Amino acid sequence: MKATEPSQAGRRGPYAKSADRRRTIVTAAHAVFAARGYRSGSLQEVADRVGMSQTSLLHYFPTKRELLLAVLTWRDSISGDGAVLPDPEESLVDAVIRQARFNEDIPGVIELYTVLCAESVTDDHPGRQFFIDRFARLRISYAEAFMRMAQEGRLRPGVDPQRAAASLIALWDGIQTQWLFAPDSIDMAGSLRDYLRLIILPE
């Protein structure tokens, strides 16, 4: 993808044009970071992809770190940030399966998540706090869902809601990694469905 059509951006005024530019840069940075990681992916490579000088790029994102956080936030907006909030008509199981199937169509987004999340475990990585916060938020969200199920007698006796929340997220991340290496051998939605059927009692 190159820059947006100037005529279109022009019709919509300078603010829309700037927003379009930012979106274009974030999309390019997403591709560069997914392929090379944050540390190795260069701002120059991002600038080259959007046909912009590095100086112009820095006008939109003053630091590489800010660009990374914009990419991570954009990524969460695409893939629903991992927090599955089903509508009242949809069960948690159905919502997880739906999201897992959706993810099969966006391997590039999953790859970016996998690469940046792992890179961020290192101490001085600018994505570290983002992922610490994200995992903590997700664990609370799923633990609350499992606690509600336990109150309704729908959780298998002996299942700990907090540990099950961490395990579900872990299984999801790990199975995505195996799927990126061997998409034909791995059934992401199947593994998640199996796990949820083990811990949630049939209605």
Added chain:
Amino acid sequence: MKATEPSQAGRRGPYAKSADRRRTIVTAAHAVFAARGYRSGSLQEVADRVGMSQTSLLHYFPTKRELLLAVLTWRDSISGDGAVLPDPEESLVDAVIRQARFNEDIPGVIELYTVLCAESVTDDHPGRQFFIDRFARLRISYAEAFMRMAQEGRLRPGVDPQRAAASLIALWDGIQTQWLFAPDSIDMAGSLRDYLRLIILPE
């Protein structure tokens, strides 16, 4: 760690000295790749750590790729390559828990694994085939163990041995990542034990 004592190496002859040198380099490369990833970690940084010129280092490992593979193989030798082969007296559950507890004492090795595995999902990464082979081997090994249990009537009815094998490995990888971000909140061995207790029937 710096180079080994020359006097000691001298007593043991040139072969032992060369093996010591290789080990020292691999240990240094392990630290560099764990902290910065393979793409960003430089041979110069590895050479600096062992007090050696880059030219001397290339005498032992002619390419960065060969050094990476040596690090990955060494890492597997430390952490038992993830394939838990219990002795006849030890159950699979006990062996997995034992390995998980052991891993809590080697966060640097877990960090290296996490960073390099994720980096390797990208197409042109030299670690890609290593991880494809490793995951395939591990899935077969655990699937065989679960199939034996199924034949003995010890697997919960409905559990698919192949998918359970992929899920156990995925859970393990994913919970390690969360543990690296929040060691005080995550019980790695607990999550693995919970999962195995869900799929394996009590004796």
